[in-house]
Amino acid sequence: MDESLESKFTSLKAKNLKIDLTRGKPGADQLDLSNQLLTSGVLSESSSGVDVRNYGHPLGIPEARGLGAELMSSNIENTLVGEQSSLLLIYQLILANYLFGLVTPWKNQGDIKFICPVPGFDRHFRLLDDFGIKMLPVPLTGSGVDITKFKALLEENTNIKGIMSVPRHSNPSGDIYSDENISELLQLGKEYSSEFLFIFDNAYLLHDFTSSANQTPVWDLANKYNVLDQTAIFCSFSKVTFGSGGLSFAAAGTKLFNLLVRQRTSMIVSSDKVNQLRHTEFLKNKDDVMSHMKKHAALVKPKFEVAFNALDSLNPEIGNYKKPTGGYFISYNTNKPIAKRVIALCEEAGVLITPAGSTYPNFNDPADSNIRLAPTFLSPEDLKEAMEVFTTALQIAFQEKLS
Ligand SMILES: Cc1ncc(COP(=O)(O)O)c(C=O)c1O
Numbered sequence: 323m324d325e326s327l328e329s330k331f332t333s334l335k336a337k338n339l340k341i342d343l344t345r346g347k348p349g350a351d352q353l354d355l356s357n358q359l360l361t362s363g364v365l366s367e368s369s370s371g372v373d374v375r376n377y378g379h380p381l382g383i384p385e386a387r388g389l390g391a392e393l394m395s396s397n398i399e400n401t402l403v404g405e406q407s408s409l410l411l412i413y414q415l416i417l418a419n420y421l422f423g424l425v426t427p428w429k430n431q432g433d434i435k436f437i438c439p440v441p442g443f444d445r446h447f448r449l450l451d452d453f454g455i456k457m458l459p460v461p462l463t464g465s466g467v468d469i470t471k472f473k474a475l476l477e478e479n480t481n482i483k484g485i486m487s488v489p490r491h492s493n494p495s496g497d498i499y500s501d502e503n504i505s506e507l508l509q510l511g512k513e514y515s516s517e518f519l520f521i522f523d524n525a526y527l528l529h530d531f532t533s534s535a536n537q538t539p540v541w542d543l544a545n546k547y548n549v550l551d552q553t554a555i556f557c558s559f560s561k562v563t564f565g566s567g568g569l570s571f572a573a574a575g576t577k578l579f580n581l582l583v584r585q586r587t588s589m590i591v592s593s594d595k596v597n598q599l600r601h602t603e604f605l606k607n608k609d610d611v612m613s614h615m616k617k618h619a620a621l622v623k624p625k626f627e628v629a630f631n632a633l634d635s636l637n638p639e640i641g642n643y644k645k646p647t648g649g650y651f652i653s654y655n656t657n658k659p660i661a662k663r664v665i666a667l668c669e670e671a672g673v674l675i676t677p678a679g680s681t682y683p684n685f686n687d688p689a690d691s692n693i694r695l696a697p698t699f700l701s702p703e704d705l706k707e708a709m710e711v712f713t714t715a716l717q718i719a720f721q722e723k724l725s
Contacts, residue, residue, distance in 0.1 A: 327718055331671065334711050339672035341708045346493070346650030347699040348561055348618075349625075355617050356563040359604055368602075374595035380587055385606075386598035390571030392608045393527065394555050395539035400579050402586075403598055404570035408558035411572045411582075412486075412523060413449055415554055418585035419483070420453050424517055424551070424577060428453070428483060437475055437485040439467050441653055441681030441692045443493040446486050446523070450683075457683035458482065462495050464644060466503030469510075476514045484519030484552075485511065489540055491526035491533075491649025494681055494694040498647070501538045508547045519578075520549065524557040526649040528611060531619040531626065533647030541573060550575030554582070559601065561618075561650065562611065569601050619648075625697045625705055626652070632709035640720045641691075652695040653681070659690035660719035667715035673708045 366375050370384040381387060382403025391401040404411040420428045428434050436450050440459040450457055458475050461468045467487065476482065485507065489499040511518040522540045544553040553575055559568025574582060605611050629652055630645055641656040656664065661678035668675050676694045679685035695712070697705050 324717075324721055327714065327721065331667075331714055331718060334714060335671045337672070337707070339707055339711065341672060341700065341704050341711075342674045343696055343700065343705075343708050343712075344674050344676045345699070346561075346696040347565055349621065349699055349701075351621050352561075352618055352698070353564060355614065355621075356604070359563060359567075359600055362600065362603060365599060365603070368595070368599050372595060374599045377592040379595055380590060380592050381583065382593050383595050383598050383602070385602040386569060386595075389602055389605070389607065389611075390557075390569075391573065393611065394524065394541055394557060394571065394573045396541045396555065396573035400550075400576060401571060401573040402579070402583065403593060404572060404586075405594060406558070406566050406568055406570060406597075407560070408523065408525060408556040408570040408572070409445055409449070411556055411570050412446075412521060412554075413452075414585050414589070415521065415572070415574075415578075415582050416449060416453060416455075418581045419519065422581060422584065424581060428455075431481060433481060435479055435482045437472065437482060438683050439485070439487050439492065439497075440683070441495055441687075441694070442486075442683075443488060443523070444676075444680040447683045450486070455483070459683055460485075462492060462497045464495075464497060466497060466499035467507060469503065469506050472507065473510060476510060482514065483517065484521060486521040486523065488523050488525060490524060490537060491529055491646060493525065493649065494651035494653040494692075496644060496646025496649055496651065496653065498533065498535045498537060501543065504538075504540060504543050505547065508544060508549050508553075512547065512549045512552065516552070518552055520544065520553045522553070522555045524555055525561075527557045528615045529561060529618070529650070530615070530648035531623040535647065544575070551577040554578055562614065563601065563604070567597075569598060622698055625700070625702060628702055628705050629695060629697045629709055632706070632713050636713055636716060637720075640716050650696055650698055652697065654693045654695060655689075656691045656693070656716065656720070658720060658723045660716075660723055661687065661690045661693050663719040663722070664693060664712070664715045667718060668711050671711045671715070673711040675712070 386403040391398040435456040558570040
């Protein structure tokens with residue numbers, strides 16, 4: 323190893339750092355933006371006349387359903403408010419299809435498959451794996467799914483049940499799917515099968531920090547191509563108000579919506595209307611949400627800039643990344659197969675990074691290249707230290723490969 327790199331790494335290790343860069347969590351300063359939720363006191367009755375303290379309204383109070391519909395551009399009748407987690411709603415949608423299906427239950431259809439854009443969200447892969455669903459990776463291009471490869475997967479495989487995508491600020495690549503890309507996906511999937519599901523996990527719908535990229539709402543595109551009954555859209559307030567203390571929302575075409583409702587109402591009698599009212603008193607409409615999100619952006623953006631500065635100082639031969647304009651992640655791709663080694667070196671120096679391979683189905687990143695960084699939770703000082711360790715580890719691992 324280059325002597326100066328070696329001595330730098332030794333002195334970084336001597337700092338005995340304990341920094342966790344693994345998960346995309348809001349920083350405490352971001353959580354403080356919603357503290358009013360803790361002190362506002364909840365009214366017992368919503369303006370629509372619902373006594374939120376009691377059973378009833380399993381799909382949510384009209385105020386919260388209306389807010390979800392406004393955010394996703396969906397119809398209120400086709401929009402429900404879930405618990406605090408959109409991932410749970412997605413799980414329930416998959417479960418509903420597995421048990422009952424739009425036509426035939428998936429459980430009776432033998433080996434079924436799903437298309438997964440990569441790099442992607444480890445929890446999506448885990449969820450699909452729970453049902454024994456085979457995952458077919460398709461690369462992202464920077465503006466959505468690689469359509470040629472998507473088409474090839476459809477041609478080569480039977481029994482594909484759908485695609486699970488994050489159309490805005492994808493986790494971790496930051497892709498914002500273009501309207502053309504979403505339109506092509508919708509048309510090709512519809513042609514493939516009337517059972518092909520389009521699951522849009524819009525977890526970062528509201529989370530721009532520099533982007534002003536226009537995107538036609540997915541709901542409108544699905545409506546245009548007449549595939550609403552095969553389309554489900556999800557979002558949540560996990561990174562708007564409190565991580566796992568917000569609201570989640572789902573919207574789908576009527577057939578699919580009813581399937582989800584059928585499944586959920588076996589699980590729950592009612593919904594948490596107290597939290598719904600607390601939230602809709604705090605954030606009454608889309609304008610309120612958007613101005614709240616601007617405050618998040620002001621806190622998040624400088625942290626991303628710390629990370630960008632560190633990455634931009636590297637020799638471009640080592641790897642590449644695209645600056646995200648929103649969301650919670652940076653996706654760094656090494657040019658040589660060194661992701662595992664880089665992450666091991668970081669751990670040696672007290673910096674935890676999401677394990678290599680996590681951004682691929684079955685932890686299988688064939689190029690051992692993709693590394694996900696989550697800068698939001700750390701203080702700027704810790705982030706700077708963590709990035710120094712990361713960039714040093716990258717240089718060491720790259721040099722080892724050259725020698
Ligand atoms: C793409 C994506 N979907 C869903 C979630 C989880 O959202 P929720 O807290 O609403 O379950 C995350 C959180 O990291 C995410 O990145």
